[in-house]
Amino acid sequence: MLEPIQIELPTIFEAMTVNSWLIKGEENVLIDCGEKTDKSWIALNQGLKENGLTIQDISKVVITHAHLDHMGMANKITENSDATIWVSEMVYEWAFNLKELLDRRSAAILASLLPNIPKNQYHKIHDFGYGRLSPYWDEIPKERLQVFPMNGTINFGGQVWEIIHTPGHCLNQTCFFQQEKGWLLSADMVLPMIPIPIIDADRVPPYKGVNSLRTHVASYDKLLALAITKAFPGHFKIIENVQETMERQKQRIHQRKEKCYQLIEAGVSEFMQLMEGIYKERINNATMFMVVGFLDMLEAEGRVKSELINGQLYYSKTAIVTV
Ligand SMILES: [Zn+2]
Known part of the structure; x- marks a missing residue:
């Protein structure tokens, strides 16, 4: 073959x-x-x-x-x-x-x-x-x-x-x-x-x-x-x-997603600030899609929530309930 x-x-x-x-x-x-x-x-x-x-x-x-x-x-x-x-x-x-x-x-x-x-x-x-x-x-x-x-x-x-x-x-x-x-x-x-x-x-x-x-x-x-x-x-x-x-x-995605969570936990609430925190010199459409993805995963995990204020999204951590 x-x-x-x-x-x-x-x-x-x-x-x-x-x-x-x-x-x-x-x-x-x-x-x-x-x-x-x-x-x-x-x-x-x-x-x-x-x-x-x-x-x-x-x-x-x-x-x-x-x-x-x-x-x-x-x-x-x-x-x-x-x-x-x-x-x-x-x-x-x-x-x-x-x-x-x-x-x-x-x-x-x-x-x-x-x-x-x-x-x-x-x-x-x-x-x-x-x-x-x-x-x-x-x-x-x-x-x-x-x-x-x-x-x-x-x-x-x-x-x-x-x-x-x-x-x-x-x-x-x-x-x-x-x-x-x-x-x-x-x-x-x-x-x-x-x-x-x-x-x-x-x-x-x-x-x-x-x-x-x-x-x-x-x-x-x-x-x-x-x-x-x-x-x-x-x-x-x-x-x-x-x-x-x-x-x-997979591991890299996980690490960056956790980095994204840590930033939100520390009070960073805006997308472009998260971009700066995760990708610094590499702000482009590709990394934007990545951060959209991290936020989506964190929301799906119930760890982060977003709020729309005057047309812009703001992110914060949820109170995690551990059973
Ligand atoms: Zn291609």
Whole structure:
């Protein structure tokens, strides 16, 4: 059984690349396919060429989750080949209803962040809406799509892989596990660093923000139960010490969440002050999503409560009742 082959593609994000994993076999399959830019298209074709293939040799493109850098170029591939684009039940709507879903997610992000941030700092929040992302992300014609379930198995070029739903970084994210080899196509679930728990919109009205970090931690537990020997991530290089990486990241999340609690216990009540206390020099959208996640977890544990005053949230500790 041939290992997935890394094809690294450029992205519009600072100093970041994204991986398209090539599985060669009875048929040639790509797992994820990058953003729709000329640079990315050239890099994909070059990567295939180095492996003795052209885009016409690809029969399946499998999407791990509905983020720009993983599926933006899928339609361009359909225009240049006979490939079918495989999407999960939860990614399906993203393929043909992109504007609505991007704007829905963008609204959920703003609804979670804005009550935490003073008005004069709103400019620190990135725009993840349709206007900003659509130049690099095309919809896919329905007749070129094939839907796979959120669990079960899927065949990549003669290899059988188990589908594992791992929400957190993205509500609709799936990883794929090859049991005999212990290989995990880990998408943005297992990366060398803690993946960003990007707030996603719920799938039912009123499309509220979902608790991404809490869900992400639960997904670690799902994967820790598997005998994984190697992870093929959505970004960066192959990871060999997968269990260790996940345990370390879980521990880190726990420590930072406790740090967040200690600050609140000491009387820090505003989100941006918590940001300063936890991340100091690293205040950006990624760390904002982390702190939203810590607060959500602490509220779920019944240790912290929030109060909305003049449109801004203030946090305090609850009186813990020990029985
Ligand atoms: Zn990604």
